[in-house]
Amino acid sequence: MRILRAAHLGMCFGVRDAISLARAHADAGPLTILGDLVHNPTVLSALEAKGVAVAQDVAHVRTPTLMVTAHGTSQRTLARTRALGLTVIEATCPLVHVAHRAVATLVRDNYHVVIVGQRDHVEVRGLTGDLDRFDVVLEDNDVLALEAHPRIGVAAQTTQPVEKVRHLVDLIRRRFPQSDVRVLDTICKPTKERQSAAVEMARQADVVIVVGGRSSNNTRELVTTCARYCARVHHVQTDADVRPEWFDDTNVVGLTAGTSTPDEVIDRVEARIRQVRSVAVTEGRR
Numbered sequence: 396m397r398i399l400r401a402a403h404l405g406m407c408f409g410v411r412d413a414i415s416l417a418r419a420h421a422d423a424g425p426l427t428i429l430g431d432l433v434h435n436p437t438v439l440s441a442l443e444a445k446g447v448a449v450a451q452d453v454a455h456v457r458t459p460t461l462m463v464t465a466h467g468t469s470q471r472t473l474a475r476t477r478a479l480g481l482t483v484i485e486a487t488c489p490l491v492h493v494a495h496r497a498v499a500t501l502v503r504d505n506y507h508v509v510i511v512g513q514r515d516h517v518e519v520r521g522l523t524g525d526l527d528r529f530d531v532v533l534e535d536n537d538v539l540a541l542e543a544h545p546r547i548g549v550a551a552q553t554t555q556p557v558e559k560v561r562h563l564v565d566l567i568r569r570r571f572p573q574s575d576v577r578v579l580d581t582i583c584k585p586t587k588e589r590q591s592a593a594v595e596m597a598r599q600a601d602v603v604i605v606v607g608g609r610s611s612n613n614t615r616e617l618v619t620t621c622a623r624y625c626a627r628v629h630h631v632q633t634d635a636d637v638r639p640e641w642f643d644d645t646n647v648v649g650l651t652a653g654t655s656t657p658d659e660v661i662d663r664v665e666a667r668i669r670q671v672r673s674v675a676v677t678e679g680r681r
């Protein structure tokens with residue numbers, strides 16, 4: 396049995412930079428993070444141990460300094476924080492800023508904005524927080540519930556799967572053939588790389604292990620993507636979740652991880668797989 400790591404996996408630069416910034420500011424003084432910095436319990440409990448607080452709303456912040464996560468926020472929320480006299484540290488990923496600029500372009504050009512993403516995700520709330528009218532779609536039924544608009548502008552949450560966005564855009568175009576439908580590609584490069592590397596890995600694997608937080612959107616999307624190419628896919632948060640019986644009759648174990656999963660968590664999962672079986676490691680193609 397051998398382990399095949401996906402060529403691109405794990406933490407993206409946006410999340411990595413945001414965590415470094417949070418650690419540095421936590422050492423300097425009391426800090427509150429607006430929403431989850433990352434959807435990974437290992438990272439969150441390490442920050443909690445440093446005394447970092449998390450608030451889901453600006454009104455609940457009790458420290459003089461507030462940090463906006465890599466997922467970004469709206470200008471309206473930033474204005475509220477400043478009005479409360481809070482010092483704001485922005486860890487918004489540059490690729491989330493790209494998505495915000497795409498939405499602003501669609502609004503400027505008089506398109507009705509439709510976001511492909513999860514309505515309650517902090518990034519989607521940030522992308523739509525300055526808009527008075529918009530729609531968010533994630534499933535076919537959401538598209539069927541849309542009202543007609545002469546101009547429809549589509550952008551996506553940065554971590555959505557490319558195939559899902561294409562499918563929903565096709566559906567929007569078929570449902571509103573009279574409308575001018577404009578699509579701006581806002582899925583980030585690390586997400587695309589992880590998804591295509593996961594497909595390449597899953598095609599060769601008998602069993603796939605996906606490492607990441609249960610509430611991590613992109614980790615769950617990786618599970619769904621891998622399941623299209625491999626019948627035995629398991630989602631684990633840590634090495635403690637790995638079950639020896641998963642590897643019966645297995646030649647190749649594929650390994651991938653969501654963009655919020657730290658390297659050390661992935662390494663511990665790999666070590667645990669090696670521990671339950673005697674394996675040789677093969678790196679994925681880069």
Ligand code: SF4
Pocket residue numbers: 407408409410465466488489490491553554583584585586654
């Ligand atoms: S998933 Fe993409 S957009 Fe989000 S923080 Fe990572 S690199 Fe940035």
